[in-house]
Amino acid sequence: MAGMSSASSEYDIILDNVSWTYSGSSEPAIKNISLKVRRGEILVITGPSGAGKTTLSRVLNGLIPHFYRGEMKGEAYVKGLRVRDYDVSIMSGKVGLVFDNPANQLFTATVLEEIAFGPENYCLPRDEILRRVDYALKFSRLTGFENKSPYLLSGGQQQACALAAIVAMNPEVYVLDEPTSNLDPEGTELVFNRIKEVAETQQKTMVIIEHKLDYALPLADSLAVMNDGEIVAYGNPLEVLERVELMEELDLQIPHATEIAHWFRRRGHVLHNIPVTVDEGASFLRKVLSGSTIPQVKAVNNHSNPDNGDRTVAIRCEDVWYQYKDGSTALKGVNIPAIYRGEFVGFIGKNGSGKTTTAKLLNGLYKPTRGSVLIFGRDTKALTVKELAAEVAYVAQMPDDQLFAQTVRDELAFGPRNLGVAEEEVMKRVEDVARELELTEYLDISPFNLSQGLKQRVAVASAVTMNPKILVVDEPTTGQDYARAAAMMELVKKLNLKGTTVIVISHNMDLMAAYCHRVVVFHDGQVIHIGTPKEVFQREDILARTALKPPQVTQIAKKLSDLGVPQDIITVDEMLSLLDRVVM
Amino acid sequence: MAYDIIGYRPLNTFMHRRDPRVKILWFLAFSLPAVAWNDPLWLLGVLGAVLFFNWVAKMPFKGALKILILLTPAMLVILVFNVFFFEQTVTASLPPWKLYYLGYLIPKIGNFGPYGYVSLESLIFASGAMMRFFIITLAGRVLLSTTSPSEIPATLTKLRAPVEMAVAVSVAFGMVPAMIQQVTSIFEAQRSRGWSVSGRNPLKAIRSFVPTVLPIIRRAISRSEFIAAAMASRGYGYNPAGRTSIRELRLNRVDWIMIGLLLAFLIVNQVSAFVLKLGDYRSTALLIRMALGIPT
Numbered sequence: 052m053a054g055m056s057s058a059s060s061e062y063d064i065i066l067d068n069v070s071w072t073y074s075g076s077s078e079p080a081i082k083n084i085s086l087k088v089r090r091g092e093i094l095v096i097t098g099p100s101g102a103g104k105t106t107l108s109r110v111l112n113g114l115i116p117h118f119y120r121g122e123m124k125g126e127a128y129v130k131g132l133r134v135r136d137y138d139v140s141i142m143s144g145k146v147g148l149v150f151d152n153p154a155n156q157l158f159t160a161t162v163l164e165e166i167a168f169g170p171e172n173y174c175l176p177r178d179e180i181l182r183r184v185d186y187a188l189k190f191s192r193l194t195g196f197e198n199k200s201p202y203l204l205s206g207g208q209q210q211a212c213a214l215a216a217i218v219a220m221n222p223e224v225y226v227l228d229e230p231t232s233n234l235d236p237e238g239t240e241l242v243f244n245r246i247k248e249v250a251e252t253q254q255k256t257m258v259i260i261e262h263k264l265d266y267a268l269p270l271a272d273s274l275a276v277m278n279d280g281e282i283v284a285y286g287n288p289l290e291v292l293e294r295v296e297l298m299e300e301l302d303l304q305i306p307h308a309t310e311i312a313h314w315f316r317r318r319g320h321v322l323h324n325i326p327v328t329v330d331e332g333a334s335f336l337r338k339v340l341s342g343s344t345i346p347q348v349k350a351v352n353n354h355s356n357p358d359n360g361d362r363t364v365a366i367r368c369e370d371v372w373y374q375y376k377d378g379s380t381a382l383k384g385v386n387i388p389a390i391y392r393g394e395f396v397g398f399i400g401k402n403g404s405g406k407t408t409t410a411k412l413l414n415g416l417y418k419p420t421r422g423s424v425l426i427f428g429r430d431t432k433a434l435t436v437k438e439l440a441a442e443v444a445y446v447a448q449m450p451d452d453q454l455f456a457q458t459v460r461d462e463l464a465f466g467p468r469n470l471g472v473a474e475e476e477v478m479k480r481v482e483d484v485a486r487e488l489e490l491t492e493y494l495d496i497s498p499f500n501l502s503q504g505l506k507q508r509v510a511v512a513s514a515v516t517m518n519p520k521i522l523v524v525d526e527p528t529t530g531q532d533y534a535r536a537a538a539m540m541e542l543v544k545k546l547n548l549k550g551t552t553v554i555v556i557s558h559n560m561d562l563m564a565a566y567c568h569r570v571v572v573f574h575d576g577q578v579i580h581i582g583t584p585k586e587v588f589q590r591e592d593i594l595a596r597t598a599l600k601p602p603q604v605t606q607i608a609k610k611l612s613d614l615g616v617p618q619d620i621i622t623v624d625e626m627l628s629l630l631d632r633v634v635m
Numbered sequence: 636m637a638y639d640i641i642g643y644r645p646l647n648t649f650m651h652r653r654d655p656r657v658k659i660l661w662f663l664a665f666s667l668p669a670v671a672w673n674d675p676l677w678l679l680g681v682l683g684a685v686l687f688f689n690w691v692a693k694m695p696f697k698g699a700l701k702i703l704i705l706l707t708p709a710m711l712v713i714l715v716f717n718v719f720f721f722e723q724t725v726t727a728s729l730p731p732w733k734l735y736y737l738g739y740l741i742p743k744i745g746n747f748g749p750y751g752y753v754s755l756e757s758l759i760f761a762s763g764a765m766m767r768f769f770i771i772t773l774a775g776r777v778l779l780s781t782t783s784p785s786e787i788p789a790t791l792t793k794l795r796a797p798v799e800m801a802v803a804v805s806v807a808f809g810m811v812p813a814m815i816q817q818v819t820s821i822f823e824a825q826r827s828r829g830w831s832v833s834g835r836n837p838l839k840a841i842r843s844f845v846p847t848v849l850p851i852i853r854r855a856i857s858r859s860e861f862i863a864a865a866m867a868s869r870g871y872g873y874n875p876a877g878r879t880s881i882r883e884l885r886l887n888r889v890d891w892i893m894i895g896l897l898l899a900f901l902i903v904n905q906v907s908a909f910v911l912k913l914g915d916y917r918s919t920a921l922l923i924r925m926a927l928g929i930p931t
Contacts, residue, residue, distance in 0.1 A: 114864055140873040148868045155861035156868075160643070160784035160809035167881035172870035174877040184881060198645045198783065202812045216869060416823050440829040453824040455849040465846065469829030513828065 063224050063256040064088035064111065068125035071106055071115055080106040082280040083125070088273075093250055093257045095267045095288070098277035099301055100503060100532045104260045105151070107277070108228045110134060111258065113142035130223055144173060147222035151229035153209035157201035162193055162212055165201050169220035183219045191215035191245060206402045207238020214245055225249065225257045231266070233529055235402045235558045237598035239266060246270065262532050265306040265603055268327045276301065289325045304533035304561075307603040307623050308332025314627055315339065318634075329603055333610035340614055343633050365427060365521055365552045366390040366413060368578075372421035373408055381408040383576035384422070390554070390569075392520070395547045397563040397584070398556040400573030400597055406556045407448075409573070410523045413554070414443040426521070441470055444519035448526040450510030454498045459490060459509055462498050466517040480516045488512045488542060504535045511542060521552045528559045540566050561602045564588065564621040572597060585619040642811070643783050650692035650781040654890045655790040657897075661688070662778045664897040668904040669770040672914030673728075675763040676922075682766060685773050692781050702772055710765045715740075717764050719750075721757035730756055730917045735929050755923065760916045784808030789882040798875045806862070814855070821850045 066086040072079040081103040088094050096104050109115040116123045117139050127134040130145040150156045159165045166187045170180040188194045191211040196204065201212050210230055217225065227246065231239040243266045249255055250270055261267040268274070274288040278301055284291045292298065295313045298305050305313075308326040312335060316322055326335040367389055373382040382405050390396050398406040411417045412424050415436045424431045426442055444466075447453065456462040463481040472480070485491045490512055493501060498509050507527070514522060524543055528536035540555070540562050547553040557563055563570060564584045572580040572587060574597050580587060587593060588601035600606070601621070608620040620626050650658070665685050672678060689699060718740060722729070737758070740751025782790075787808060788801035825846050832843050886894070907913040924930075 109864075112868055114868065118864055118867055138872070139867040140870045143868050143870045144873070150861070150865065152861075154813060155858060156865035157813075158806050158809055158862045158865060160805060163881065164785045164805070164809075168866075168871075169869040171879050171881060172873050174874050174879050177879060177881065177883060180879065180881045198785075200809070200812050202816065220869065411823065414827055416826060436826045437829050437831055440827060445824075445827040447820060447824040447827065449820075450824070452821060452850055452854055453828070453846075455846045465830075466828040469831070517829065 061089060062087045062128075063090050063092075063130055064258070065128040066110070066125070067127070069110060069127050070124040071110065072122045073106075074120040074122070076121075078280075080121075080280055081110075084110075084282055086275065086282070086285070088256055088258065090256055091254045092272045093259065093270050094273050094275060095264070095271040096258065096260045096275045096277060097262060097264060097267075097303060098283075098532075099303070099534055102277040103280040104277050105228055106280075108148060108226050108258065108260060111224070111226045112146040112148045113137060113139040114148070140172070143169075143222070144220070145222055146224045146226060147217035147220055148226045149210075149213050149217050149228065149230050151232045153206065153213050153233065154202070156213050157209060157216075160200060161198050162188075162201055162204070163197040165212055166216050166219045169216060173220070183221065187215040187219040190218055190248070192241070205238065207234050207241045210234060210238065210242050211245060214242065218249065223255065225255055226260075227257065228260045229262065230259075231261070231263060235598075236560070236600045237401055239263065240598075240600075243267075243270075262304055264304060265327070268306065276303070288327075292325045292327070302532075302534035302537070306332070307561075307626075308335065308607060310623050311336065311604070311607075311626060311630070314630070315634075329606045329610065332603070332607040336607065336611055336616075337614065339634065340611070340616075361392045363392040363427070364389045364425075365392045365394070366554075367425040367428075368409070368412075368422070369425070370422035371409070371412060371419045371424055373405075373412065373417055374420045381405055381576055382412075382419075385409055385573075385576070385578050387571060387578055387581065390552065392552055393547070393550055395544065395553045395555075395566060395568045397567035397570040398554060398573060399558075399560070399563060399570050399587075399599060401599075404573040404597070405576045406573050407525055410445060410525055410554065410556060413521070413523055414445040415439040416445070437470070440466065440517055440519075442519060443521045443523060444514035444517050446511055446514050446522070446524045446527070448529060450527075451498075451503065451506035453510060454506060457497060458495050459485075459498050459501075460494045462509055463490075463494075463513050463516045466513055470517060477516075480518065484512050484516050487545070488515070504531075504538065507531075507535075507539065508542065511539075515546060519551065521554065522546060523554045523556075525556045526558075527555065528557050528562060536562060560588075560600060561622075564602050564605070572599075584621050588621055589618055642780065644694070644780045645783070646693050646781075648691060648693050648781070650688060650777065652889075653781075653893060654884055654886050655782050655786045656793065656884070657886070657890045657893050658778050658782055659790075660894060660897050662774050664901045664904075665774045666771040667901060668908075668914075669767045669774075671904055671908035673760065673763040673767070673916045674914045674919050675759060675766060675916065676919050677914045678763055678766045678770065682770050682773075685770055685777070688777055689773065692777050694777065694780060698776070699773060702776065703769065706769060706772060710768060713764050713768060714761045715751075717761035718753050718757050721754065721760060722752075725760060728915060728917065730920060732924075735924065755929075756916070756920050759920050759923065763916050786882060786884075789880050789884050792880065793884050798878050802871070806866075810862075813858075817854055817858075818851055821847055821854070825850075 064086060066084050069084045070079045070082050084107060098104055106115065109119065110127050111129055113134050116135060129142065132142065134142065157165055159168060163184065166184045167180050170183050188197065191214060193208060193212060193215060201209060204212060214230065231242050234242065247270060250257060259267050268288055271288045273286060274291045275282050276284040276291060276297065284294055284297055292305065292309055306327050308328065308331055311332060312322055312325050326332045366387065368385050368387040371382055371385040374380050385405065398409065400406055408417065412419060412431065413426065415431045415434055418432055426439065431439060454462055456465060460481055463484060464477050467477045467480055485494055488508055490508060493505065498506060501509065527539040536559060543553050543555060544566060567584055569581060570584050570587050571578055572593055580590065580593050588605050594601060604623050604626050605621050608616050608618055608626065612618055620629065665681060668681055669678060734754040734756050737753045737755060739749040740753055741748045743749040784805055788805040791801040791804060792798065830846055832840055
């Protein structure tokens with residue numbers, strides 16, 4: 052392996068035709084992966100869920116083949132070490148791996164220990180551990196939280212803590228597997244700023260697996276797109292982004308600026324640079340639009356309020372306070388005058404601002420400490436969760452955690468059976484809902500044999516069979532790729548069109564902009580604004596207070612206000628239909 | 636949730652600052668006397684001392700009250716058991732005088748009864764036994780709530796336990812809040828689907844827990860695999876024998892003074908109880924009989 056060792060001086064990571072099949076699986080999770088990452092290079096890997104990205108990350112620190120069982124083909128070298136030959140505990144000294152879900156990687160009682168755990172394992176002297184922990188705490192902005200349980204931190208802080216635990220080990224290579232998948236925009240910003248600091252100040256080699264390309268791409272030296280276990284595109288980020296058809300086929304969440312540029316290319320424009328960030332997008336459009344006059348029109352609104360004239364109030368919250376058993380106050384006087392029947396409403400706001408607590412008050416899981424929640428005029432205080440379940444269905448975060456039945460059919464029947472619906476009617480509902488949500492072919496198989504996306508659909512379907520008038524979906528887009536998140540929203544929209552009042556909680560502003568009639572903005576246990584997405588995304592004061600970021604296309608439009616570009620553009624479609632009228 | 640009452644509270648009090656080894660000794664120095672003595676009056680003193688440390692550790696007394704309420708069923712069992720079987724179980728320390736009978740716990744109804752002869756002595760003895768139970772629980776609570784789980788591995792290592800065990804114990808403690816969260820969220824999810832514990836038939840009731848227990852177990856298993864992978868990814872197993880620790884246990888002067896005082900107290904207690912035969916319930920019984928004018 053003389054050739055390898057000389058090559059390893061230049062490259063930190065060399066994957067040569069690596070394939071891996073988990074034992075018990077017939078299909079390889081990754082197939083013939085070949086990659087080379089130079090010292091100091093930042094490689095971003097993207098691709099739909101289930102493409103094998105996480106499996107690839109496991110190869111890089113030796114979890115594969117040493118921790119997980121299965122069959123490996125090909126060779127992997129990291130920092131000159133042949134992965135097959137070295138145990139995870141040795142590889143981990145060189146390669147720091149951060150997982151996607153903080154709950155799955157924080158395991159000690161305090162932040163301090165969490166960060167010290169790695170250095171302790173490497174038998175560093177106490178002074179050195181203290182020095183590193185101190186640095187990592189400052190780095191992750193967690194100074195002052197040393198003695199707190201990592202689980203009691205906010206989502207962003209948890210992920211920052213997971214990153215700090217790796218930073219304290221001072222690895223030469225960082226592998227970050229969707230480090231922001233559970234985070235609100237503020238948390239995402241926090242984590243990416245931290246990653247950027249490591250990249251800039253320490254020139255570490257990095258592999259970042261990420262869906263949120265608008266955050267990751269500005270850091271990237273190279274970009275790889277995975278699908279179905281294989282690398283389908285790999286190289287300079289801008290060159291990879293040029294492959295529009297591939298991007299569209301995989302339904303990746305490409306930055307709006309890039310999407311707009313692609314549109315121009317399709318219309319025959321010759322582009323030299325593909326824009327990625329807000330600034331690049333704005334200056335790109337500025338060049339294209341210079342000279343043309345922009346008609347004084349409002350952007351086309353493709354989803355205004357449901358004009359069914361139904362003014363029946365479905366939900367009303369009057370000065371709702373809620374206090375947890377530990378004494379912390381989650382809601383401090385939430386007022387929602389009316390959510391009307393048939394509306395599609397989004398709850399937005401930071402983690403911990405009271406969205407989920409309010410959702411749980413709607414179906415009676417929590418009862419207000421003060422004030423009242425009215426569902427179709429009835430006070431929830433007087434009703435049990437079971438009584439309310441027939442009116443309000445709540446689909447929790449990570450809904451596939453609640454599956455338990457032997458078949459999808461039983462899973463769907465569980466809710467209505469609990470409500471005492473006659474068996475004949477239950478079966479009819481199951482059949483109807485399964486047809487509606489395209490689950491009929493899976494009815495008689497175990498929900499556990501389904502893909503993640505289908506499991507989520509089953510979870511929603513099992514709420515729909517209870518025939519709720521109101522459907523509350525908590526974070527359906529968390530930990531999902533863009534295609535799946537959008538599919539989930541489509542599903543909910545379908546139910547909304549049939550008359551169900553829908554409430555969705557999400558951090559994905561692009562989807563909220565595209566689907567919601569109105570959004571309710573939460574901040575610090577209160578509702579600070581209710582309005583259409585268009586209106587809310589223009590309110591700089593609200594955005595600043597809640598640290599919410601409007602869709603990228605809205606930010607671009609704002610930068611072009613002097614050209615007369617309407618400020619209330621919130622979807623790419625709206626921007627394109629405007630451009631369509633302006634650009635030849 | 637029980638964890639709220641006994642779980643670690645991150646404060647900085649005199650008790651929190653003590654070395655965990657001192658706190659373990661402190662716990663022994665109050666729970667051993669609670670067993671050695673059985674005079675309710677003496678035990679009241681011990682209880683007072685434990686409550687004093689409870690106050691020093693800035694623990695809300697509401698929690699102590701909650702514990703008292705939680706322990707009530709068990710204490711009632713202790714009471715009834717001691718009253719019923721006083722004469723059979725306390726043979727070694729029966730008073731030299733005749734027991735003063737107050738009446739029957741269950742009166743004679745037809746051919747049934749009477750059962751449960753209640754004597755003044757048995758009541759006094761039983762109240763001591765109940766108090767003992769309460770004292771040990773309270774002292775344990777002070778120990779747990781002032782000792783960070785993060786001090787446990789270092790303590791165990793100092794007490795010569797293997798590193799693997801120390802880490803395992805610490806991870807187990809660290810997981811408690813996460814487990815509680817997980818269990819709560821699954822219960823909430825299923826209640827949202829109209830689930831409730833149904834039926835008085837115990838078999839049916841157990842069956843009705845399937846929709847919650849299955850997901851909890853499944854989630855716990857998958858989570859523990861992830862945690863194991865995360866631990867390995869942080870170098871766990873690199874060199875267990877040489878593993879270092881960020882926590883360093885060192886006894887300071889106050890700790891040594893505490894050790895001295897606690898040991899002295901423990902010796903006084905053991906000697907008084909087993910050599911001098913003091914702290915027996917009989918002296919209180921005698922006092923009360925005299926006060927009530929019952930001849931011995």
